[in-house]
Amino acid sequence: MSRYKVLVDSSVWIQYFRYGDGEKLSRLIEEDLVCTNELIFTEIAPILIKNGQNEVLDGLKALEFVPLIINWEGIRNLQLHNLNQGINKIGIPDLIILQQVIDEKLSLYTLDKHFKLMQKHVNFDLYS
Numbered sequence: 001m002s003r004y005k006v007l008v009d010s011s012v013w014i015q016y017f018r019y020g021d022g023e024k025l026s027r028l029i030e031e032d033l034v035c036t037n038e039l040i041f042t043e044i045a046p047i048l049i050k051n052g053q054n055e056v057l058d059g060l061k062a063l064e065f066v067p068l069i070i071n072w073e074g075i076r077n078l079q080l081h082n083l084n085q086g087i088n089k090i091g092i093p094d095l096i097i098l099q100q101v102i103d104e105k106l107s108l109y110t111l112d113k114h115f116k117l118m119q120k121h122v123n124f125d126l127y128s
Contacts, residue, residue, distance in 0.1 A: 001029040005035045006127050007066065007101055009110035010043040017056065028109070028127075037091075037100060039093055066104055074099055078122070085121045092116050098124065 016022035028034045048057045075095045082090050101108045101124050107126040
């Protein structure tokens with residue numbers, strides 16, 4: 001189990017809502033370890049609203065929201081570091097999430113392979 005609050009990436013939420021595949025996520029929710037941010041919430045909320053999944057939306061709104069403080073120079077440095085390591089095509093939203101995980105000492109639960117690539121060269125906690 002992670003030592004930290006766990007920031008759950010949209011890739012995990014999408015899998016959870018689409019396939020109901022989420023024993024790990026359910027356990028984290030029950031243990032009150034899950035947090036989110038406005039970026040991740042904004043990635044998944046519109047489809048929930050469109051599909052009329054108001055209870056699910058309300059459940060997400062009840063999670064702890066960690067405020068985003070974006071250090072643009074830090075984002076540029078992360079991207080440069082990735083490029084120097086041969087890691088290409090990392091989107092700015094993923095770098096913002098990575099920066100928050102590092103700065104706030106969160107664990108990240110994601111299914112996005114980019115984060116596993118970055119973890120080889122950047123120190124942060126991936127929940128597994």
